[in-house]
Amino acid sequence: MSRKSNLTLIVMGLWVLALALAPSLLGNYEVRIAISIAMFTALALSWNIIGGFTGYPSFSTAAFYGIGCYVGALAQRSGVPAALAWVAAAAFVGGVSFALGAIVLRLKGHYFAIGSIALVDISRLVISSWGSVTGGGNGLNVPLLEGRPPEVSALVLYVMLGIMVLAFVTNVIVDRTRLGFGLRCIDQNEDAADMVGIDTTRYKIAAFVLSAIFPGAVGAVYASWVGYIDPTDSFDILTTVKVPVMAMLGGAGTLLGPVVGAFSFVMLEEIFWANFLEWNRAIMGAIVVVLIFFLPGGILRLDWKRILRRLSDRSKARSTDKGSAKE
Amino acid sequence: MGFAQILANGVVLGTLYACIAIGFSLVWGVLNVINMLHGSFIVLGGYLTYFAWASTGISPVIILPVVAVALFVLGYALQYLFINKVVTAPVLTTLTLTFGLDMILYNLMTVFFTATPRRVSLDYGRIDALGVSMPVDRLIGMGLALVLTGLLFLVLKTSRIGRAIVAVRMDREAAALMGIRVNHIYATTFAIAALMAGAAGAVFAMVFPVTTNLSGVFLGKAFVICVIGGLGGVSGALVGGLALGIIESFAGVIVGPQNAITIGFLIMLFLLIVRPTGLVGVKGYE
Numbered sequence: 001m002s003r004k005s006n007l008t009l010i011v012m013g014l015w016v017l018a019l020a021l022a023p024s025l026l027g028n029y030e031v032r033i034a035i036s037i038a039m040f041t042a043l044a045l046s047w048n049i050i051g052g053f054t055g056y057p058s059f060s061t062a063a064f065y066g067i068g069c070y071v072g073a074l075a076q077r078s079g080v081p082a083a084l085a086w087v088a089a090a091a092f093v094g095g096v097s098f099a100l101g102a103i104v105l106r107l108k109g110h111y112f113a114i115g116s117i118a119l120v121d122i123s124r125l126v127i128s129s130w131g132s133v134t135g136g137g138n139g140l141n142v143p144l145l146e147g148r149p150p151e152v153s154a155l156v157l158y159v160m161l162g163i164m165v166l167a168f169v170t171n172v173i174v175d176r177t178r179l180g181f182g183l184r185c186i187d188q189n190e191d192a193a194d195m196v197g198i199d200t201t202r203y204k205i206a207a208f209v210l211s212a213i214f215p216g217a218v219g220a221v222y223a224s225w226v227g228y229i230d231p232t233d234s235f236d237i238l239t240t241v242k243v244p245v246m247a248m249l250g251g252a253g254t255l256l257g258p259v260v261g262a263f264s265f266v267m268l269e270e271i272f273w274a275n276f277l278e279w280n281r282a283i284m285g286a287i288v289v290v291l292i293f294f295l296p297g298g299i300l301r302l303d304w305k306r307i308l309r310r311l312s313d314r315s316k317a318r319s320t321d322k323g324s325a326k327e
Numbered sequence: 328m329g330f331a332q333i334l335a336n337g338v339v340l341g342t343l344y345a346c347i348a349i350g351f352s353l354v355w356g357v358l359n360v361i362n363m364l365h366g367s368f369i370v371l372g373g374y375l376t377y378f379a380w381a382s383t384g385i386s387p388v389i390i391l392p393v394v395a396v397a398l399f400v401l402g403y404a405l406q407y408l409f410i411n412k413v414v415t416a417p418v419l420t421t422l423t424l425t426f427g428l429d430m431i432l433y434n435l436m437t438v439f440f441t442a443t444p445r446r447v448s449l450d451y452g453r454i455d456a457l458g459v460s461m462p463v464d465r466l467i468g469m470g471l472a473l474v475l476t477g478l479l480f481l482v483l484k485t486s487r488i489g490r491a492i493v494a495v496r497m498d499r500e501a502a503a504l505m506g507i508r509v510n511h512i513y514a515t516t517f518a519i520a521a522l523m524a525g526a527a528g529a530v531f532a533m534v535f536p537v538t539t540n541l542s543g544v545f546l547g548k549a550f551v552i553c554v555i556g557g558l559g560g561v562s563g564a565l566v567g568g569l570a571l572g573i574i575e576s577f578a579g580v581i582v583g584p585q586n587a588i589t590i591g592f593l594i595m596l597f598l599l600i601v602r603p604t605g606l607v608g609v610k611g612y613e
Contacts, residue, residue, distance in 0.1 A: 051419070057419035057420075103600060109417075109418050110361055113418050113419070113601055114361065115599050117550070118595060118599075122589060125402070125585070125589040129583075129589065148363070181351045229411065241423065241426050244419065281431075281433060281434040282434035284427075285429070285430025285431035285433075286431060288427025289409065289424060289428060289431075292413060293409075293413075293419055
């Protein structure tokens with residue numbers, strides 16, 4: 001184990017600790033932001049397994065998240081305790097993603113992207129037209145968690161952090177084992193990976209399922225937290241693009257990239273929501289455009305040394321220019 | 328409702344669908360880009376037509392070409408300035424970029440036009456023939472959609488620029504060696520796609536109310552139609568559009584309109600897996 005990967009673990013540990021201290025040190029508003037950060041970090045880390053390591057342009061996150069919301073909510077409404085409902089949602093979404101993965105992972109490139117977006121649309125349409133069970137377009141009320149509001153939000157934060165840590169650990173394990181090696185081979189050249197004996201279908205399905213169970217759990221916890229869900233919010237196409245954007249912002253295919261990306265994105269969004277409510281969407285779009293053009297490898301892949309050197313070169317050049325002008 | 332009526336509704340809807348999907352199919356086929364802006368282009372075309380009609384009272388049939396030209400310019404600029412820079416990047420990059428651009432356009436539209444549904448209401452009455460009753464404005468819309476589709480087919484088939492687009496679609500490198508300016512062709516293709524989207528929006532606004540929230544719906548339709556019909560050709564979009572229109576029309580009567588949309592998506596997923604080239608997918612346009 002190299003020194004660099006140990007550093008990654010230490011940084012992540014400190015970050016989890018910092019977020020966990022939010023309820024005892026900061027106010028309600030900051031705790032809410034911390035929950036958002038933990039939630040989106042978990043989603044971005046999950047996407048990283050299929051989108052980052054494997055290089056499959058998956059836009060299914062919102063489908064898993066939304067199904068998680070509904071399974072958790074329905075389980076709780078029928079009397080299942082909250083914690084069990086969350087686990088059930090994760091397990092159910094895992095099963096669904098296994099079945100769906102076997103279908104859509106036969107596609108590649110553009111067709112896979114379209115197929116994965118279609119999964120979000122199909123899930124939303126099925127949930128909203130199955131009114132007798134899901135409440136249709138009217139949405140569902142979810143039993144609220146017991147306790148005073150600050151206690152509830154602290155509990156939600158810890159649970160979200162727990163899911164985030166599990167997602168991170170999964171990333172570390174995938175990164176260091178045969179599975180991660182195989183997935184990277186598929187990313188580089190799927191046919192060649194197949195030729196050298198990697199069971200590409202099994203590997204891809206494993207990646208797809210791992211990228212689905214955490215969003216399922218996150219959705220279920222979110223449903224218990226807010227107490228009300230509806231199809232438009234649960235299966236939002238924005239979620240499905242926001243999550244890959246976060247992972248790419250930090251650096252897709254790395255361990256800390258999705259963590260850095262989710263944190264930066266949530267903070268930016270928070271600032272823009274607060275100050276430019278009407279233009280929020282356009283500003284987010286502009287961030288996406290800037291990301292694609294100026295940060296193609298993400299924040300973590302920036303060559304900081306080179307940038308600093310270039311900056312100092314430039315200032316040096318300027319001072320010598322001045323010097324030569326005087327001469 | 329009788330069988331003939333349902334079929335007629337499906338065919339009218341199908342020609343409109345073909346017109347919606349054709350630009351999306353062209354961009355996917357030629358540039359290899361999934362254009363997430365497409366739905367908003369259609370909505371923009373519809374809104375511009377509505378506001379031009381509401382403020383001047385000029386017939387939308389005359390406004391349509393003007394709107395189409397405006398969208399052509401917008402499309403050319405967007406492709407030339409932004410999308411062209413990453414046109415050879417993996418689908419994740421191009422799709423995310425066009426989605427980002429779409430967020431900006433969508434926001435601009437909600438601010439300037441608000442999300443109120445708008446419709447160019449032309450009260451021309453209905454026509455009854457052969458046991459089928461159809462509002463005249465829908466027939467005009469269908470006629471316009473067919474004319475537009477036909478024009479695009481002719482342009483691709485006979486004009487110099489059209490042949491160049493087909494050549495780039497078939498083999499980018501060989502086309503470049505023959506002296507075709509590939510970047511110019513890419514931008515022109517994207518601009519033609521935006522033009523068709525704007526015109527489709529104008530036609531749509533004469534038949535159904537248009538609102539910004541529909542941009543995602545239009546985009547979803549374009550996905551389904553392209554996969555059903557096959558990519559890049561006028562015939563693919565026409566077959567896919569008509570198929571989806573007729574399927575939705577019948578499914579709407581049998582299982583309800585909400586489920587009809589789901590069935591469209593399920594058929595698309597099925598076809599993606601068994602026949603990803605679509606029903607009439609071909610390599611060039613021939």
